[in-house]
Amino acid sequence: MERATSDLKFRWRVRDLIILLAFWQCILMTLCLLYFLHNQSVDLDRQRLVNLENARFSRDSGDFHSRLKATLKPPTKKGEEEARFIKNIITEAPVIGEEIKSLPGYISIIGNKTLHMTCRTCSLVSSSGQLSGKGAGADIDDADCVLRMNAAPVKGYEEDVGYRTTARIIGHPNLQKSLQEDEDMKQEILDDQNTRTDFVIIPWLYEVDINQTSDPVYLLAKNYSKEYPSVEFYLFTKEKLQETGREFERQVGMTRKEAHTWFSTGFVTMLFAIDICGKIDVYGLPPENYCQSHPNSKILYHYYNDSINKLECTYYAASEKKLHMGHKFLTEKAIFSQWAIHRNIRFHYPSWKPVLRNLTQLNSPFLKLYNEAKKNGTLSKLQNPSSKRQKSSKMSNCSGSVTDCKAEESKNYTVVRTFYKNGRRIVVKRVVKISKKPSA
Structure with missing residues (x-):
């Protein structure tokens, strides 16, 4: 009996020893694996820097005339001096592991050069108030390329929207308002070495044929491209604008003219991102049903303070209900949703x-x-409401009996002239009085 007990205890000791040895062997293998992975990561980082140095290219090269800001950027929370130092010492370089492709839909305003640009990852940043207080700046700056719309500022908003800018997509009606009429924004976008963009991409939002000898927006962009040689200005070609119109018609079922609308900067920015980016992270663009599911939303249309800021959902609803003019923001967001299904787009x-x-x-x-x-x-009346406004204007100036009003209508009429200037719809009304000639 004692012998059996002794054998059993011995077996238990052997079992415990085997378990202990297996435990320490697992720990040792885990440490070895972690050490191996660490070395691999260091080697990859070193190789990445070597590739950056070897891939450095100059602006004078015909095949690589486009340049992108360095992909290694400091977090937004870093101090301004440190951020400036890191930004200046890191070399400008193309995207790692990607062949920089030619984009025939975009042409430089000087030299008629085709845009060469490829980004592995992109941050597409809207100007929506959705970004206020979200602290997304570091994530935005972490992408290879950062795309921004119009003249949405970064100074003072770095924590939420980042500070890097690779390309500014500025709709042609906004170019004059954003840069020529705002000296601070012009300095931030074109001149300040810490915030300026590498590229300005200008799409015409409601025109196709551009007169390069007289169009004021084209001439302004041409002057800026000469004044600020560190920033490259590119235009949508006529073929690209036509292609954009066909894509809108394919998605919506009607042409832009039939819809009485013009493209928003967000619409053409998304198309530009699809052309150049492998993966797109979109910041600040809600889905088309956002306002419906958030009826009490107080989100502002812009994250920055401006004189025309308004509630985002209110502006969306008002624009969507106008059949005769305006952007169709919710319709465009429904299109974005369709595009995102088949492409690497995240919101x-x-x-x-x-x-x-x-x-x-x-x-x-x-x-x-x-x-x-x-x-x-009723579509024709809703898309052409000027005649209705003209009639109501004449009647509102009339007081007295029905007979008097009819007589007044025969004497006065209102001329209504509608035209577009710099992307703004301008209505000019003029009351013309006609005195009755005495009958012969």
Whole structure:
């Protein structure tokens, strides 16, 4: 009995020893694996820096005339002096592991050079108030390329929107308002070495044929490209503008002219990002149903303070319901959702995923109103409300009996002239008085 007990205890000791040895062997293997991975990471970082140095290219090279800001950037929370130091010592370099491709849809304003640009990862930053207080700046700056819209500032908002800018996509009506009429923004976008962009991309939002000898926006961009040689100015070609129109028609089921709308800067910026980016992280663009699911939203249209700031959802709803003019923001966001299904696009602040719809055509608020008006036969009146305004204007100036008003209408009429200047719809009304000639 004692012998059996002794054998059992011996077996237990052997078992415990084997378990202990196996435990320490696992720890040793884990440490070895961590050490190996650490060395691999260091080697990759070193190789990355070597590739950056070897891949350095000059602006004089015909194939690589485009330049991108360095992909290694300091976090937004770093001090201003440290950020400036790191930014200045890191060499400008192309995207790692990607062949810089030619983009025939974009042409330089001087020299008629085709844009050569490829970005492995992109941050597409809107000007929406959705970004206020989100602290997304470091994530935004971490991408290879940072794309910004119009003249949304970064100074004073770095914590939320970052400070790097690779390309500014500025819709042609906004170029004069953003730069020529705002000296501070012109310095920030074109001159300040810490905040200036590498590229300015100018799409014409509602025109195709551009007169290069007389168009004021074209001449302004040409002057800026000469005044600020460190910034490259590129235009959408006529073919690219036509392609953009065809894409809108394919998604919406009607032409831009039939919809009485013009493209938003967000729409053409998304198309530009699709052309140059492998992966796109979009910041500050809500889905088309955001306002419906957030009826009490107080988010402002812009994250920065400006004289025309308003509630985002209010502006979206007002623009979407106008059948005769204006941007169709919610319709465009429905298009973005369709694009994101088939491309590597992710949305942040708010974060949302595109939904695959079993529809042949989008069903945005604008399209619902449009199709309903078309079915009821009221589309023509809703798309041309000037005649209605003219009649009401004449009647509002009349006082007295019906007979007197009819007589007044025969004497006075209102001339209404509508035209577009710098992207703004201008209506000029003029009351013309006609005195009755005495009958012979």
